[in-house]
Amino acid sequence: MTIGVSGSALAHNYIEGSGAKFTYLRRPDGSVELRQQNRVIKLTTTCHASSNVDGDGSWAWANGGFIIELSNKRFGFPMQELEIDTVDGGCRM
DSSP: OEESSOOOOSOEEEEOTTSOEEEEEEOTTSOEEEEETTEEEEEOTTSEEEETTTEEEEEEEETTEEEEEESSOEEEEETOOOOEEOGGGOOBO
């Protein structure tokens, strides 16, 4: 299942609930990276999330946006669809 529009090679931005801007990059393996200054968050197609700053965790989506929960921090992206192909339509809240 694809959440949002799949196959985009162009970088674009997501705005976190606090107003922080993250740049989106789709990786060849289907995962995506969200980058903000020195922070890189990798989201996999199997709902795993990892950050070079905030540790490991998971991500999930719902009709109202998506969240990333890591060991040291939680990020919420309201009213935005993450462009990623998930396994069996997973990662739902």
